[in-house]
Amino acid sequence: MGLYLQNMADTISTDHFVKEVMDHAAADYDMGEVDGNMYVGDIMMRDSDSEEEEEDEYDHLDNKLTDTCAVEARKGKDIQGIPWEKLSITRDKYRKTRLEQYKNYENIPDSGEGCQKECKLTSKDGRYYEFWQNTRSVKSTILHFQLRNLVWSTSKHDVYLMSHYSIIHWSSLSSKKTEVLNMLGHVAPSEKHPGSLLEGFTQTQVSTLAVRDNVLIAGGFHGELICKDLDRPGVKFCTRTTYDENAITNAIEIYDSPSGAAHFTASNNDCGVRDFDMERFLLVKNFSFHWPVNHSSLSPNGKIIAIVGDNPDGMLIDSENGKTIATLHGHLDFSFASAWHPNGVIFATGNQDKTCRIWDTRNLSKSIAVLKGNLGAIRSIRFTSDGQFMSMAEPADFVHIYEVKNDFQKEQEIDFFGEISGISFSPDTESLFIGVWDRTYGSILQYNRRRNYSYLDSMV
Secondary structure, three states, X not given: OOEEOOOOOOXXXXXXXXXXXXXXXXXXXXXXXXXXXXXXXXXXXXXXXXXXXXXXXXXXXXXOOOOEEHHHHHXXXXXOOOOXXXXXXXXXXXXXXXXXXXXXXXXXXOHHHOOHHHOOOOEOOOOOEEEEEEEOOOOOOOOOOOOOOOEEEOOOOEEEEXXXXXXXXXXXXXXXXXXXXXXXXXXXXXXXXXXXXXXXXEOOOEEEEEEEOOEEEEEEOOOEEEEEEXXXXXXXXXXXXXXXXXXXXXXXXXXXXXXXXXXXXXXXXXXXXXXXXXXXXXXXXXXXXXXXXXXXXXXXXXXXXXXXXXXXXXXXXXXXXXXXXEEEOOOOXXXXXXXXXXXXXXXEEEEOOOEEEEEEOOEOOOOOEEXXXXXXXXXXXXXXXXXXXXXXXXXEEEEEEEEHXXXXXXXXXXXXXXXXEEEEEOOOOOEEEEEEEOOOOOEEEEEEEOOOOHHHHOXX
16 A cells, blocks of 8 residues: 555555566456555655665564554544644545445445345444554565465464565564565475475465464465474475465364364365375365365354355355355355354355355354445354354455344444455464555554453453
8 A cells, every 4th residue: 555645536546566477377367456555635755755665664573653543542642643633634544535435346246235134233332352563563464466365373372464575474573573484585395295395496476374282384476385393493294285376275174173183284276175194294185166265164063164255155065075154145256254152053255246144053044144344245254162253354454343242233333444365263262463555554453452451451
C-alpha cells in the first residue's frame, strides 16, 4: 500500500514486487484484490526517501521508533503509525473511500452481491481481544493474492511468518527476529527419507505455511513441500507433490491421527489432497477431485475432511476412503478457507462471495449462519482452541472475531489498512497475530485476550 498521497480520483495500483512475483504464478490467476499502493491525498509521503532506504529500515531490526504499543495507542497514536494529522484526509474519510474503491476479486461475476439478504445482522460492540503492539520492524508479505495462511503462532509470544523470501520467527517477548529458512537460495534436506528429493529446491516461492509442535512445513508454487524441525538445524524433508503444470500448494494442515501419529495434509491446485505420515514422510493417502482444492481441514475426531476449492459447493469426505459424505450448498463463488470448531460439530467455510458460512454436521441441508465481510473474500478462518471465538480475515483491512456461544450474533471488528497475509490465535488463546502486508506499513499486529482480573484488585 505504502502511504501515497495523490488525487482521490486515482485508483489503487499494484505493487511492483508482487506483480513481478505473480508473473511466475499459474496463468489462470489475476492479481485481483491486491493493492500495492494506497492513494489518499495530494503529496506522496514515505518513511524514507528512496527504496534503498526503505530496505535499510527493514533490515535494521533494532529500530523500534515506528512501532506502536498499547500505551501509545491509548494516548491517541494510530496503531499502524500512520500520521493522519499530517495528511489532507482524515482516517474516517479514507476508510469510506477505501470501502467504495476496493475491488473484490471474483471468479463468478457479482457473487458478492448475491447473498446479502442471507447475511446475519451482528452487533459490533464485542471486545474480546485488545491491541497490544504493532511491530513494523517485522515485514509480513504475501506472494499469492488468494492464499493467506502465512502467519502461525506457537505461543502467546511467538509467531512464524513469511517476510519476502525468508521464513522468520518473531518473539514479542524479547523483540527479536530470527531467520528460520531463506528460500531465495538453495534448500536441501539434511536427512534421508524415502521419497525425499535430496537435491532440494532453489528460489522456492512459498504459497502457504503451517507450524505446529515444533514442526514447520512450507508449500510452494510448483508443488514443493519443505519440512523442518524447529529445534534442529537444517531441513528434514523435501518433496514435490506433483509435476502437474498447475501444481501450487494451496494449504497445509498438521494434525495428530487417531492413533496419535503426526500427519499432515497438502491441498493442491492439481485437484489433489495428499496425506503424509510425518514419522516416515510417506504418502499415505491421495484423494483426487474434479476441481482444484484450495483448502481442507480435518475434524477433531479425525474422521471427516472439509474440502473447498474452485467450485461454489464444498464437501465433506470420509478421511479414510475419500468418499463424499455430504455436499455443501450455499456459497456463490470459489472458497479458500475452512476450519472446525473444537467440538467437531460446527465448522466454517470462507468464500470469495464475501461471506463465511457456519455449518452444523447434524443438519447440512443449509448453513446455520452467514457472516458478511466488508471489503472482500473471506480468505482465512480460525477458531480458538477453547472454542469460545472464531476469527475470519478479509483480504485486507478487516479481521472479525465472533463469540461462538451467542450464535455468532456479536463480533469485534479489527480495523486497519493493508493486505492480510494471515491470522493466528496462539494455542493458549491469549494472543491473536495478524500479518499486514504493505511496502511502508507492513507489520505484525498483536492483540491480547481481554481478561477480567478485577478480583485481584481486592487483594491490593
